[in-house]
Amino acid sequence: MTADTDDSQTPKPRRLGRYAMALLPLLVFGGIAGTAAKMLYEQDFHGKDVAAIPSALIGTKAPSLALPPLEGSKLPALTDAAIKGKLTLVNVFASWCIPCRDEHPVLRELAKDGRLNIVAINYKDQPENALRFLGELGNPFQAIGIDPKGAAAIDWGVYGIPESYLVGPDGTILYKRVGPFDDISLKEGLYPAMQKALAGGSSS
Template identity: 50%
Template sequence: MGEPSIPGAAPRRRRWLVALPLLGFMAVAGLFLVRLYGGDPSQIPSALIGRPAPQTALPQLEGLIQNGVQVPGLDPAAFKGKVSVVNVWASWCVPCHDEAPLLTELGKDKRLQLVGINYKDSPDNARRFLGRYGNPFGFVGVDGNGRGSIEWGVYGVPETFVVGREGTILYKMVGPVTKANFETVLKAEIEKALKAGG
């Protein structure tokens, strides 16, 4: 004689087995959401830190004149020998308007050079943007289709990078430069790069 069967036990067990994949999916999705939204997005690590800046050349912003001369586009050779701050921006980006005065202030520091990557923008709007706030950039590369920014590992605009004298990416800031992080974070990283010599 076998064990007496409990009515309804088998269907309950089958329901539990059917629910296992759904529970597994929910656990993985929950972990993904915690990793994605849990924490400060400006602290997203970049795989490019410690690596050479991308060797992506970008064309100049036609008609952007400074001191009577056309501002050059992005030439990767420009990173050699000088600490650079690379800012990815667009005229349609609201936080870019907020950070522009801080970048203009930073542009007065002659120990470094500012490089702008204009992301998916119209040339007229980009020139108007720089005319409104002042152009802090010694180089402005136009990234009309966004491919150059992908090479830089950009998640979205604005983003700012510090590149050392040897052309190595030393720091990445995701999100806007603000009064809160300008002195304590960005300028601190720039000072480190200036002292490092590399």
């Protein structure tokens, strides 16, 4: 009886071993993919080489805005009237976006510049989560429009959030930033574009 029992159970460890060997390449690939994704993120969003990704919309009129407000924020909806005649930074954010959280203190500092109107598109978010995000980190925005299905993001050619667009008083898109603002993108991208716009020129 003992011999029969041992023989019947002998293949099981072998099968488990085969399963483990089959899973090993997947685990290795997952680790490599995760490392590669992290490297690409750091290069694209934090490196100097890609401080601002070109957009076909730069130099053209900004897409029309008619987004409903974030209920509970006590801020107006994001419409064309919210940016008309003002040098405006349109920021696309979500509460679930970790880089958005990292960028938020920068937006709060930018909001102290009275020459710049900062508004937001809240992208595919839950209203209660967006309110909690703003309650915790502060609100730099003059208007917020919700984009629960991402339709407005498509119109604006959003590549990945956070994403920001500098729009001139005449409604022309002057500058685009993909990823969170850092010292390099501010000094070499946003600030020069702002100065040029305020001086009466346009950015490319």
